[in-house]
Amino acid sequence: MGCGLCEVYCTxxxxxxxxxIKAYNRENPRPISRIKLEVNKPVSFxxxxxxxxDAPCVTACLSGxxxxxxxxxxxxxxxxxCMGCWTCIMVCPYGAIKMDASxxxxxxxxxxxxxxxxxxxxxxxxxxxxYKEVKP
Amino acid sequence: xxxxxxxxxxxxxxGAVEAIREVDPxxxxxxxxxxxCPQYSRPMIxxxxxxxxxxxxxxxxxxxxxxKNDVQALxxxxxxxxxxxxxxxxxxxxxxxxxxxxxxxxxGKPFVPKIEGADKDGVFTFTxxxxxxxxxxxIETAKSAVVIGAGLIGVSVTEALIKRGLKVTMVExxxxxxSLILDAKASEMVESIIRKAGVTIATGQTVQRILxxxxxxxxxGGAVLTNGEQVQCxxxxxxxxxxxxxxxxxxxxxxxxxxxxxxxxxxxxxSDVYASGDVAEAYDFVFGENRxxxxxxxAQLEGKVAxxxxxGKKADYPGGTAMSxxxxxxxxxxxxxxxxxxxxxxxxxLTTHDPENNLYKKIVLKDNVIVGITLVNEIENAGIxxxxxxxxxxxxKFKQELLSExxxxxxxxxxxxxKLYPGEYK
Numbered sequence: 402m403g404c405g406l407c408e409v410y411c412t413x414x415x416x417x418x419x420x421x422i423k424a425y426n427r428e429n430p431r432p433i434s435r436i437k438l439e440v441n442k443p444v445s446f447x448x449x450x451x452x453x454x455d456a457p458c459v460t461a462c463l464s465g466x467x468x469x470x471x472x473x474x475x476x477x478x479x480x481x482x483c484m485g486c487w488t489c490i491m492v493c494p495y496g497a498i499k500m501d502a503s504x505x506x507x508x509x510x511x512x513x514x515x516x517x518x519x520x521x522x523x524x525x526x527x528x529x530x531x532y533k534e535v536k537p
Numbered sequence: 538x539x540x541x542x543x544x545x546x547x548x549x550x551x552g553a554v555e556a557i558r559e560v561d562p563x564x565x566x567x568x569x570x571x572x573x574c575p576q577y578s579r580p581m582i583x584x585x586x587x588x589x590x591x592x593x594x595x596x597x598x599x600x601x602x603x604x605k606n607d608v609q610a611l612x613x614x615x616x617x618x619x620x621x622x623x624x625x626x627x628x629x630x631x632x633x634x635x636x637x638x639x640x641x642x643x644x645g646k647p648f649v650p651k652i653e654g655a656d657k658d659g660v661f662t663f664t665x666x667x668x669x670x671x672x673x674x675x676i677e678t679a680k681s682a683v684v685i686g687a688g689l690i691g692v693s694v695t696e697a698l699i700k701r702g703l704k705v706t707m708v709e710x711x712x713x714x715x716s717l718i719l720d721a722k723a724s725e726m727v728e729s730i731i732r733k734a735g736v737t738i739a740t741g742q743t744v745q746r747i748l749x750x751x752x753x754x755x756x757x758g759g760a761v762l763t764n765g766e767q768v769q770c771x772x773x774x775x776x777x778x779x780x781x782x783x784x785x786x787x788x789x790x791x792x793x794x795x796x797x798x799x800x801x802x803x804x805x806x807x808s809d810v811y812a813s814g815d816v817a818e819a820y821d822f823v824f825g826e827n828r829x830x831x832x833x834x835x836a837q838l839e840g841k842v843a844x845x846x847x848x849g850k851k852a853d854y855p856g857g858t859a860m861s862x863x864x865x866x867x868x869x870x871x872x873x874x875x876x877x878x879x880x881x882x883x884x885x886x887l888t889t890h891d892p893e894n895n896l897y898k899k900i901v902l903k904d905n906v907i908v909g910i911t912l913v914n915e916i917e918n919a920g921i922x923x924x925x926x927x928x929x930x931x932x933x934k935f936k937q938e939l940l941s942e943x944x945x946x947x948x949x950x951x952x953x954x955x956k957l958y959p960g961e962y963k
Contacts, residue, residue, distance in 0.1 A: 465597030
């Protein structure tokens, strides 16, 4: 239904305060949402990193910041190693990698690795986002 | 005897090691590299000079990379010749390394034109860690520099030098900067930003002579441009580009054009001999022919494809094309494929330009297929556009939307989304 709550909860989850008011009004720069609601009525869906099996961003990464975790299957991004060259943005077929709020490095979905269920899924009011493991 | 021998341990060599190990966990791998610690990111050497990154940050694989992949890493060693009949690589000072499968990933070397005075102290090329370290060591005492070449390497080193407080003159033979990857409009925008950062740009010029200092002629003191203008400087950085390093195969049967010619499996014409990265001339899907494309992401991908095939898993190279993402002078730019199409009715050009926000976007179409993308300052849809481009998707129905800020996956007709993103509809 295109409510955009996934973006709100993603932003809050990746904020320092984890509080919606503080995250939106006081944190400067405000953290960006790593999930993007795309709307072209009547179609609407949310896009975030697909953690691709053969991830183009990992192969293209100039600094080694983008890695495929062999155990979890996650595509992980290390902002400490990121040089902000934007090469991953160029090759991600989903457009799921963004510049972060600082404009110095990129940012993308980490599947809320510290939560059992990602914040966007847990808070999707219509059950449109589902979290499940699939075999590659 | 090693089952796999890889000469060169930068992007292509690393990609090959990882691919081989995915398929073959036990076959012996030997990697030969001139550099003592080769697993670093060469595109990051300008960050080392600017002070943004130290060597630790530049390592694109950790210190245990060779160990973890069970690789015999002959680092700090140079491969000097190749015997294809007896299948071995000869190292400097005599050792021979036998192979079953060989990957030549020797990369590129800086192109250095003949310039009088280029042997003076203070003249640098800018390709390797050691180039960057030598340059960084001189910066403390230097006040000004001349950078020859305003392509990717030239712009990257110029930014680093400006950040370190030097006065920089960038000299470019073509009539505009970044001429290979930007059109006139985008180049002009970037040029104006770079000038504002304090850089002097001299286009249509090159350096004809490097001068010494009055007190010591062996030390760089200035440069004379082709128009006769004399620029005072303490450093000269030659950043014109790279050419394939093909010494290893000279005199062998390995076929070359401007680089080593490879097929879609990264095989050379000699069986069991593969080539990848800046040394290879691989397939460009926009031009439909093999071209030199010395770019890190392509080198890594080519190395990976070579690795799979060497280890017996059939993989074909989808092809690359000119593709660059730039971060310099705080203006993000992405350029893919054709930036400057020939004046020809076959090409259709879409642009948007917002000078106030330094925003410029251009798409080049041929038969309703994207063949060129230039995005200045608004780059986040680049990946979707590139995906359409790689898959030769017909964009006729929605081409007017391509440059809109609202363009997204949702813009694509459902049938096309289904075709290009099959995983989403499982």
